[in-house]
Every structure is written in structure tokens, then in C-alpha cells.
Amino acid sequence: MWLINSSIGRKVVMSVTGVALILFLTFHGCMNVVALFSGKAYNMICEMLGANWYAVVATMGLAALAVIHIVFAFILTAQNRKARGNSRYDVATTVNAGKVEWASKNMLVLGIIICLGLLLHLFNFWYNMMFAEIVGMPAKLSPTDGFGWIQETFSNPVFVVLYIIWLVAIWFHLSHGFWSAMQTFGVNGKIWLKRWMCIGNIYVALLMLAFIVVVLAFAFGCAPSLCDAAACGM
Ligand code: HEM
Numbered sequence: 001m002w003l004i005n006s007s008i009g010r011k012v013v014m015s016v017t018g019v020a021l022i023l024f025l026t027f028h029g030c031m032n033v034v035a036l037f038s039g040k041a042y043n044m045i046c047e048m049l050g051a052n053w054y055a056v057v058a059t060m061g062l063a064a065l066a067v068i069h070i071v072f073a074f075i076l077t078a079q080n081r082k083a084r085g086n087s088r089y090d091v092a093t094t095v096n097a098g099k100v101e102w103a104s105k106n107m108l109v110l111g112i113i114i115c116l117g118l119l120l121h122l123f124n125f126w127y128n129m130m131f132a133e134i135v136g137m138p139a140k141l142s143p144t145d146g147f148g149w150i151q152e153t154f155s156n157p158v159f160v161v162l163y164i165i166w167l168v169a170i171w172f173h174l175s176h177g178f179w180s181a182m183q184t185f186g187v188n189g190k191i192w193l194k195r196w197m198c199i200g201n202i203y204v205a206l207l208m209l210a211f212i213v214v215v216l217a218f219a220f221g222c223a224p225s226l227c228d229a230a231a232c233g234m
Contacts (some may be wrong), residue, residue, distance in 0.1 A: 007079065008184075010072050014188035016070040021209075022174060024062055029210040032150075036217055039147040046146035051133035059130065070115065077108050103176035110173040117166030124153050144154035147226055154218035163215050171208040175201055 004008040024077030035042040049055040103110065125146070133143035141148040153159050181192070187196055217223045 007076075010079075011184045014069060014072045014076060017065045017072070017182040018177050020065050020177065020180050021062075021069060024065075025174075025207060026171075029207050032214045033210050035147055035150055036212060036223060042147045042150075043145055043226075046129065048145040049130075050144055051130050051162070053173055054207040055130070056134070059126075066118075072113065073108060073111055099200055101176055103172040107173065107176060110169050113169040113171055114166065117162065117169065120162065121166070124159070125149055150218055151223070153214055160215060160219040164212065167208055167211050167215070171204060171233070174208070176205055229233070 001009070003013055030047055031042075034045060074200070128139050128149055129143045130147065131137070131140045141152065154163070178199045180197040182200070183193065187193060214223075
């Protein structure tokens with residue numbers, strides 16, 4: 001199948017799965033921003049998602065997207081290195097030295113940092129919430145108390161630092177990935193590529209700042225309490 005056998009096919013797979021993952025992050029970022037205003041509203045969303053069949057199916061779909069994206073990333077990197085042989089850094093060291101972005105040269109390294117951060121994140125949240133609910137595992141907090149789990153996680157400064165590093169790595173990875181996907185989808189011409197690069201940079205910056213603000217708000221105690229005024233009707 002050309003999607004797997006050809007180089008352009010593999011790039012299309014990377015781009016489609018990448019854009020789908022950005023859409024998930026957009027939903028997840030918007031959901032997290034709710035925690036800045038109302039703990040009760042945030043937990044209502046967590047309860048709605050919970051371990052219901054549709055949430056479990058969505059999680060499986062998401063995991064499949066992430067696995068395909070990661071496997072194809074390794075295949076494409078190996079293929080590029082094989083094609084360029086020992087001179088795989090030529091592009092960066094000769095004519096285009098100033099033009100090649102740092103993120104573009106380090107997509108795989110950024111991807112690995114992101115995967116490690118994701119494992120930590122899934123342990124902190126998914127394992128204590130959805131998994132705990134499915135298997136009936138007793139935990140410190142209720143599996144639907146997402147707000148409580150956020151408070152618990154970011155009361156630890158080590159997690160705050162690790163999450164900020166992780167989110168900045170995702171920021172770099174996405175700012176290159178978004179634009180690269182547009183190129184794969186056939187956007188060409190200097191003007192349109194520049195426009196997409198600008199749109200991508202603004203979109204990704206807003207998205208990642210939303211995640212970072214949530215981490216910092218909980219770390220510095222600026223988030224509402226669970227029974228905030230809006231949720232308690234005061
Ligand atoms: C401020 C930062 C973040 C917070 C507070 C946060 C919070 C949460 C919470 C509470 C859940 C459990 C939701 C539930 O099961 O109802 C969750 C799940 C998850 N988060 Fe995050 N998240 C953050 C950043 C991220 C980022 C940057 C990514 C991706 C790179 C991510 C990926 C996921 C995934 C894949 C799940 C499992 C989703 C599922 O079960 O379908 N999160 N997160």
C-alpha cells in the first residue's frame with residue numbers, strides 16, 4: 001500500500017495522525033482551562049468522560065494514533081539517515097545553516113522527551129482515574145476527581161518543573177510539525193507557506209500557553225477551590 005511503502009505516503013500518515021493529535025490537544029487544553037474557573041465544572045466533565053464505553057473507545061483510538069505516529073517517526077528518520085549516509089547534517093552545516101530551524105533538526109529527540117513526559121502524565125492521571133475506575137482500584141482520591149488530581153500533582157514542585165519542560169518540548173515539536181504537515185498536504189509557494197507558518201506558530205503558542213498557565217496556576221495556588229463561587233451558586 002502506497003501509504004506504507006512510499007516515502008510520501010509515510011509522510012501523509014505522519015501528518016494526518018499529527019493533526020489528529022493536535023485536535024485532541026485542543027480539546028484537552030480547552031477542558032483544562034475550565035479548571036481555572038470552576039472545580040465542580042471540571043469534575044463534571046471528568047465524570048462524563050470517566051470510564052464510559054465511548055471514553056474507553058476514544059482512548060483506544062487516541063492510543064492507536066499516537067503509536068502509528070511514533071512508529072512512522074522512527075521509520076522516516078531511519079530512512080532519511082540511510083539516504084543521507086554520513087552527511088546527515090550537511091543541510092545544517094552548509095548553504096542552509098541559518099535557515100534550518102532547531103526544532104526541525106531535533107524532531108526525534110523532542111519526540112522522545114514528549115513520550116517520556118506522556119508516560120509520566122498517563123501514570124499521574126489516566127492510571128489513577130480511568131484505569132482505577134475500570135479495575136476498581138482504590139486510590140488516594142476519587143477516579144472522577146480530576147480537579148483533586150491536578151491539585152495533588154502540581155503541589156509537588158518536581159512535577160511542576162518536569163511538566164514545564166515537557167510542555168515546552170511539545171511547543172517546539174508542534175510549531176515545526178504543524179507547518180511541516182501543511183507542506184505534506186501540498187501547500188506550496190513562499191507566501192502560503194509563510195502564512196501557514198505564522199498561523200501554526202500563533203495557534204500552537206496559544207494552545208501550549210493554556211496548558212502552562214494551568215500548571216502555574218495550580219503550582220502557585222491561583223486556581224479556584226473545588227467549591228468555587230460559580231459552581232456553588234454564591
Ligand atoms: C496542564 C497540563 C495537563 C493537565 C492538568 C492534564 C490533565 C489530565 C487529566 C485530568 C486527565 C484524565 C481525564 C479523564 O480521564 O477524565 C488527562 C488525561 C490524558 N492526558 Fe492530560 N493533562 C495535561 C496535559 C496533557 C498534554 C500536554 C497531553 C499530551 C501531550 C496530555 C495527554 C493526555 C492523555 C493522552 C490522557 C488520557 C486520555 C484518555 O484517557 O482518553 N495531557 N489529562
